[in-house]
Amino acid sequence: MANIDIFPDVERFLSESKSLFIAGEWVKPIAGGSFTVENPANRQVIATVSSAEKEDVDRAVQAARYALEGVWGRVQPSERTRLMLRLADLVEEDAHHLGQIISLENGKPYTNAYSGEVVITANILRYFAGWPSKIEGSTIPISPRSGAQMLNYTVKEPVGVCAMIVPWNFPLSMCAWKLGPALATGCTAVLKPAEQTPLSSLRLAELIQRAGFPGGVVNVVTGFGEGAGAPLAAHPDVDKIAFTGSTAVGRLIAQAAVGNMKKVSLELGGKSPNIILPDADIIRAAKGAADGIFYNQGQVCTAASRLYVHDSVLEQTLDELRKHASAHVIGPGLDPSTTMGPLVSSDQYEIVRGYISKAIDEGAELICGGKTPDYLSDGYFMEPTVFLDKQEKACIAREEIFGPVVTVMSWSDIDELVYRANNTPFGLAAGVWTNNLQQAHRIAAQLKAGSVWVNCWNVVDPASPFGGYKQSGWGREMGKNVIDAYTETKSVFIDLS
Template sequence: MSQIQLLPAVQALLSQPGRLFLGGTWQDAASGRRFVVENPATECALTEVAEGDARDVDTAVDAARTAFNGEWARQSPAQRGLLLLRLAELLDQHREELAQLITLENGKPIANARGEAASAANIVRYFAGWPTKIEGSTLPVSPASGAPMLNYTLREPVGVCALIVPWNFPLTMCVWKLGPALATGCVAVLKPAEQTPLVAIRLVQLIEAAGFPPGVVNLITGLGAATGAPLAQHPGVDKIAFTGSTQVGRLIAQGATSNMKKVSLELGGKSPNIILPDADIVRAAKGAADGIFYNQGQVCTAGSRLYVHASVLDQVLEELRRHANAHVLGPGLDPSSSMGPLVSARQLSTVSGYLQRGLEEGAELICGGGRPAHLERGHFIEPSVFLDRAERACIAREEIFGPVLTVMSWTDIDELVLRANDSPYGLAAGLWTRDLRSAHRVAAQLKAGSVWINCWNVVDPASPFGGYKQSGWGREMGKNVIDAYTETKSVFVDLA
């Protein structure tokens, strides 16, 4: 088993404890405490990182507020755009080290991590174009007094933003939120997941190198209860942007009520993927396999519910078995690995529990279902496919966040749509067909924020992303996200 050599910059970052970045300075946590970051492929410690608490949150929010009211407020839109472009260039220049850090702490194959690093630069580059295009408007008002009035609107930054990001795409999720926040003139306190703080540390080092003023971006590493909770509840925070589980999203929303913060939430999913009988079955089955096995199934938009027309069920199951068995499980730094470990022992326990419950509740195991025998260490689980003829097992209803696919069959299209929509979630959905009429008709009926036809998990910084129902509030990306980080001010001028 050969693994790629770590770059000197990565080795240097791992050789010393990670620190907080508050008001433009790197410093230890106020408590002096640290926590261990683990490599999920080996279960060995990578390094230690500062464990922030409420005192550090206070410092970060104060620093952000000072920057917002000071030097950052004096930056022109064009200057903000240039800083973001400079950051995008740095992300490109340091792509390989970012990818190695992602793989080390998250576990995903290095090829996927490289794709994530490249995507991050493109996202920042997209938002670099926005600062000079955020504009108000003049409105033809008709006041009751009849006096001549000029009415115009201004778009102003919300202020201090708490950006709380997950571990499954640790770099992408940071820039999904930092991009629009900085483009609109907001300031940020970034809180990465405790499982994956290292790539966030490197990102903030690059933000510092790009020349952003002190306090514009602050970094708090730590555990959720000790850092995430006080950050979400902090009275000095004007907006929270959170990506994670629906359960935690509810707590974030509750904490925001103390001062009526603006909130955007990108939460869980149990996304239906539909194969119509006229689809290209080989292509559809591969798309369905990729839709659940990519990133070890640790994707909020994972196509974890697959509805297959009864006439092609056996063929699809055989194709799915073939794709699952073709995966090479191993450490992400081994270029031959196509599937890495789950992110933690806790996640492995959760997924393993669902596999057992699926069997107990009558689902038929098609392939996978356990730990790979050849790997003694690491949080690995086999890509698994179940057939649930009754659609009653928990694995067909609950988000698993692992490489576990539940297949159901169908015959009536109208009933199918009802079944696909019968979920508390509504993040994504997809269908495979050669019939454009069926494609557009079914897509219009699916209750999901993203619908993919003959593809899966296609995202672009210019296109809005978010969910219906318990999959979240608001939209990330595109022009829609600009609204989430700005306030609209209406100004009336009496011209009489």
């Protein structure tokens, strides 16, 4: 396989030992710790990164507080907009470099890294750059019991210092999901990327520095959960924490926030149902189902991992899924022919392998996939995998896998179908494929999910809220809804009598 040549600037970036970004400067961790980042396509070390500990987190939070109460707190809305637009421009200018960095550390195909992360990151920053001048309070016609003439108005103020812990599956765009509203509202941030994929966040920090943001507005501390993530989540001078990741870690984040009653937003796991009705365009629906589970190697919180297919179109759908699975070209992310890269790490690879083995033991029928191609044994590759488990008795029908594994179930009664689709502790996303508009609206209204897609999958836009029901999270990201998550509302009463 012929890989894309790595840009000289990317080679330079990878070769340099990576420091922490605190108060606008690149600094070494106090304890001097470091760790290596590997390319999951071949298990080779590609960079060495500083490992932050509690003392470094303290420095970063202090820098964020100082900026919040100092220069950043005095910056006008129009200047916040200018800086954010400048950052978006720099992300676009650096797009090909960022795409390679993401592909190397995460494994996803370069084209997906470029179009699915870098371009989207710039769009998110531009969307939120429009918000600083539109965050408004209101005047309220109150009726005091005293009969006094009163003026009551509200103002929106930044919530404060925000801790941001982002995942490895979308290492750049998830930064933008959180930094966008934080910067727009006038907050400051301490960003902790996943230890598997810290490089794109550090590259973004270089661009933040070039854009001219004051020191301390955005700080980046790389490291592990125990050394950096846990101290950040529990820090008494952090006002809000925004986390994207597993439900298990989300519970720990929520517990850590209790100490000083931090504001918390959590975007967690999912086990999303995707429903095909008998009247649907099966060719289109099967392609949507395949894209919904195989994109990003299935490492997507909204992965369409539960596919409910009507009995009458089950065999046709399975045939189409086999075609889409076999059409994927599995390989390194920098190979131009690759359409599916490796899983992100050895740990994730073993988790997916374990689920596949357990599903077979529990009686699920393996339709295709389920193994690593022999010619790719050096990396963490897994074939697109389809199981049939008509009555969803195997664990793969209930538990989040985070890999390219879909479980197909059959159905005949629509009321029972809706019950089965909702019978999960998660509620992040759901999909319906049908040409019957009445059925589409009826089922969408009954599904307990934060996003419902009809005849499409995984449509996300900066202007539209994103988040989950039940154990899929707290709050919403994106859109105008997220502005409330990064602001406090102050009510002011003035006696005019």
